[in-house]
Amino acid sequence: MMKHWKRLSHAEQDRRITAALEQNIDFRSQLSLGIPASRLDGQVFQESAPFLKDAPLLRTYVQNPNHIGCHTLGESEPFFAGTQALEQEVIAILGEDLLHAEAGGCDGYVASGGTEANMQAAWMYRNLFLHQYGAQHGEIALLSSTDTHYSVAKAANLLHLRWLQVPVAHTTRELQEAALVQIIQQAMATGIRYFIVFANMATTMFGSVDNPDVYANALRQAGAEFRMHVDGAFGGFIYPVSTPDNKLDFRNPDVSSVTLDAHKMLQAPYGTGIFLCRKDLMHHVYTEEAQYVAGMDITLSGSRSGANAIAVWMILATYGPFGYLEKINKLLYRTNWCCRALDALGIAYYRHPRMNIITLEAKGVPATVASQFGLVPDTHTGQPNWYKIVVMEHVEIEHLEAFVAAVQESAV
DSSP states (O other): OOSSOOOOOHHHHHHHHHHHHHHSOOTTTSOOSSOSOOSSOTTTSOTTOGGGGGOHHHHHHHHOOBOOSOTTSSOOOGGGHHHHHHHHHHHHIIIIIITOOOTTOEEEEEESOHHHHHHHHHHHHHHHHHHHHOOOGGGEEEEEETTSOTHHHHHHHHHTOEEEEEOBOTTTOOBOHHHHHHHHHHHHHTTOOEEEEEEEBSOTTTOOBOOHHHHHHHHHHTTOEEEEEEEETTGGGTHHHHOSSOSSSTTSTTEEEEEEETTTTTOOOSSOEEEEEESSOGGGGOBTTOTTSTTOBOSSSOSOBHHHHHHHHHHHHHHHHHHHHHHHHHHHHHHHHHHHHHHHHTOOEEOOTTSSEEEEEGGGSOHHHHHHTTOEESOSSSOOSEEEEEOOTTOOHHHHHHHHHHHHHHTO
């Protein structure tokens, strides 16, 4: 039963967004001498354009709300309270209805993307270990699979943390448990005591999904302290829908935070990721130096567009939970069709059965065909081992059929 996620008509969405914008500051009519912002430049972005009347998202962009801070934590900048409230609804829908957190049990914000959200998690847990356990920087490490997104490498670099990578099986992309145990033992022998785990809810190249219990069991057996973050930057808007009974949401007590990326499966504008975490964690990244910001800043990005949060809210409200389920099932049907066609040709590939990514062994696909159909290789700096297909909204069965025919013709 969905507590927050409801389908709304476009008229109702327009009414809600209009009311929210009316609660925000109006730079044209309200005195605001101290805010270093304004509406979008009227000489360039004409706010009187007639099409804006029926385009609430574009009106939001023109009014230019700044959603600096995290609005699930009490005080925020009062100038944009109306649209901040809609962002709070987004966090409740995703945290509680999609990822099954307890009522009121999530903090979070609309970030610039999955990379920022993953880095926010690493920053937050690093500080938790420093503040709560008295850890030293050299005692903290990031732990993930070799298939994990490069944002974890960025986080390790910026936060001066070791990054430990666990190998995966070639055909199943599953974590190699014996190697994980050895990596943990070796790390602890060199002084690592605290682990920030990045478990994948669909990797970028393969769509593979980690079993979080493999990490948790190995770390507990080693007597190590850890916190677990789920990187659902790709899978977060499909895997919880295709696999309602999963171990990568807040029903799992080992999961403390999750990254989602609305500008992938949700088709929101680029620059729209989401960071979600359990209560009583975000305070570890309060920036007390931001005294002039109401509530102080607590996010990696600082100032951010409120319009992106409204875009997510509109998409969720347009589909509702059942309409969105139908959308996901349509993409999975197309993916299944393509897999059956590849099986008939004997083409080797990896595909998680609940995901819309098909990753083909490069030896089975001529480079000319891969280029013709826009397949993405696992590397641009050498000979690729894999090419991936991502069945997004614009990928019709006719497109997949043409690709399969081209592969078949090249083999003749």
